[in-house]
Structure formats: structure tokens, C-alpha cells
Amino acid sequence: MSKTDLLLESNGLYTSYGRIPMLMDVSFRLREGEICAILGANGAGKTTLVKAILGMVKADKGTMTFEGEDITTMPTHKRVAKGIQVVSAETGTFPKMTVEKNLRLGAYNITDQKLLEERCEEAYESFPVLKERLHQKAGTLSGGERTMLAIARACINKPDLLIMDEPSLGLAPIVVDEVFRIVRKLNRENDMSIMLVEQNVVKSLGVSDYGYIIQKGQIIFEGNPDQINESGILDNPVMS
Numbered sequence: 001m002s003k004t005d006l007l008l009e010s011n012g013l014y015t016s017y018g019r020i021p022m023l024m025d026v027s028f029r030l031r032e033g034e035i036c037a038i039l040g041a042n043g044a045g046k047t048t049l050v051k052a053i054l055g056m057v058k059a060d061k062g063t064m065t066f067e068g069e070d071i072t073t074m075p076t077h078k079r080v081a082k083g084i085q086v087v088s089a090e091t092g093t094f095p096k097m098t099v100e101k102n103l104r105l106g107a108y109n110i111t112d113q114k115l116l117e118e119r120c121e122e123a124y125e126s127f128p129v130l131k132e133r134l135h136q137k138a139g140t141l142s143g144g145e146r147t148m149l150a151i152a153r154a155c156i157n158k159p160d161l162l163i164m165d166e167p168s169l170g171l172a173p174i175v176v177d178e179v180f181r182i183v184r185k186l187n188r189e190n191d192m193s194i195m196l197v198e199q200n201v202v203k204s205l206g207v208s209d210y211g212y213i214i215q216k217g218q219i220i221f222e223g224n225p226d227q228i229n230e231s232g233i234l235d236n237p238v239m240s
């Protein structure tokens with residue numbers, strides 16, 4: 001596939017919580033091989049959008065397409081099987097299990113033992129900090145290391161699309177830089193398509209190819225990082 005091929009597309013998506021509308025007329029495109037940022041303040045509807053992509057929140061209206069296939073009503077497990085993986089606070093690590101066990105749990109559907117060992121080795125190469133801590137319980141890791149473990153676990157399946165829901169949340173700025181450096185590396189060296197869902201607008205735009213600004217359940221602006229920076233939309237107080 002060339003860089004211009006669409007991986008994930010949403011057209012006129014609406015969702016609600018009970019009677020309360022949440023996402024309204026949300027349309028976006030994520031191209032194969034790109035890092036696409038979904039940016040917005042707390043409560044803007046970012047996680048709701050992630051859940052809609054996974055099929056955990058239903059679409060009242062509109063469509064969702066993945067790799068050219070309409071997935072609007074597809075159940076979550078089938079979307080995951082198609083190659084969509086999410087890293088979020090909710091999909092966190094198991095604190096009482098070792099780093100190695102956590103990693104292998106992510107690879108539960110890899111039945112070929114040789115392939116599994118290969119994938120684990122690749123994960124240790126990409127995340128050397130994990131290799132040093134294989135037999136340590138995940139609960140004893142630092143916040144940054146736990147985030148790395150969660151990312152490594154999602155990557156072990158080589159997803160076609162990796163969605164990261166606020167990977168920078170709660171991390172020290174220097175650790176955020178390290179996480180974003182890895183996001184960039186996964187994209188550039190492993191050719192992974194990534195949706196980066198973040199409140200940390202400046203740092204996210206620094207690694208992204210394209211971005212959407214979401215506010216109160218609606219996409220209010222889209223463009224490449226330069227267009228977003230120059231638009232003045234980031235001066236909007238609701239973005240901070």
C-alpha cells in the first residue's frame with residue numbers, strides 16, 4: 001500500500017450516552033503509515049471516539065471503515081482481530097505479574113512458539129528497558145516503564161493500527177519525550193500506523209503527520225501540524 005491509502009475512515013459519526021449526544025458528525029481519515037493526532041481538552045470526547053472505533057460505543061448514525069471494509073456494526077473482538085490495538089489507562093498492565101508475563105499475555109493469539117519468541121525478542125530490542133526488568137513485577141515499574149510495557153504488549157501482535165489514548169497522562173515531561181520518541185520510531189522504522197489521542201497538543205503535533213481538533217464532541221479543525229499551529233485555534237482557551 002502507498003502512503004495515501006486510507007486505513008481508517010469515519011463519516012458523519014454520531015454517538016450518545018443514553019439520551020445525551022456525545023460525538024456529533026465526526027468525520028476523519030487516517031492514512032496508512034501516518035501518525036494522526038486527535039487533540040482535545042479533558043471531556044472533549046476523545047476516549048468516546050476511541051471506544052466508537054473499537055465498537056464499544058455504538059454509532060447512532062454515520063459509518064466507520066477499516067481497510068476498506070465497513071465495520072460500523074462489527075463487534076469489538078472482530079475489530080481487534082482485524083488488527084486494531086489500543087493502549088490506554090484502562091488497558092493497563094497487570095501489576096502482580098512480571099514484565100515477561102504481561103508481554104506474553106498480549107500475545108495470547110500467537111500460537112506458533114517460534115514466532116512468539118521472535119516477537120518477544122523484537123519487543124526487547126525496541127524497548128531495552130523492559131529486557132532489564134523481565135522478572136520484575138509490573139507494579140514495581142515506574143509510570144514511564146509501565147507505559148512502555150503497555151505499548152510493547154500492544155505491538156507484539158503487529159497491529160495494522162495502534163491507537164494510543166493519552167499515553168503522556170501522568171508522566172514527567174522528560175518521560176513523555178521518551179514515549180513520543182518511541183511512537184515516532186514505531187511509525188518510521190516499523191511502519192506502524194498510529195492514532196495519537198492526546199491533550200498534550202504541542203508535543204503531539206511535534207510527532208504527527210496530521211491532526212484533528214475535537215471540542216464538545218465535534219471536530220472543529222483539521223490539518224497538518226503547520227496548518228494547526230498557524231490557525232490560531234490553539235490559542236482558544238478550551239484547548240489548554
Ligand SMILES: Nc1ncnc2c1ncn2[C@@H]1O[C@H](COP(=O)(O)OP(=O)(O)O)[C@@H](O)[C@H]1O
Nearest residue numbers: 017018022040041042043044045046047048049
Ligand atoms: N459511560 C459514560 N456515560 C455517560 N457519560 C459519559 C460516559 N463516558 C464519558 N462520558 C461523558 O462524555 C464526555 C466525553 O468523555 P470522554 O470521551 O471520556 O472525553 P475525553 O477522553 O476527551 O476526556 C464527558 O462529558 C464525559 O463525562
Ligand SMILES: [Mg+2]
Nearest residue numbers: 046047048166
Ligand atoms: Mg479520555
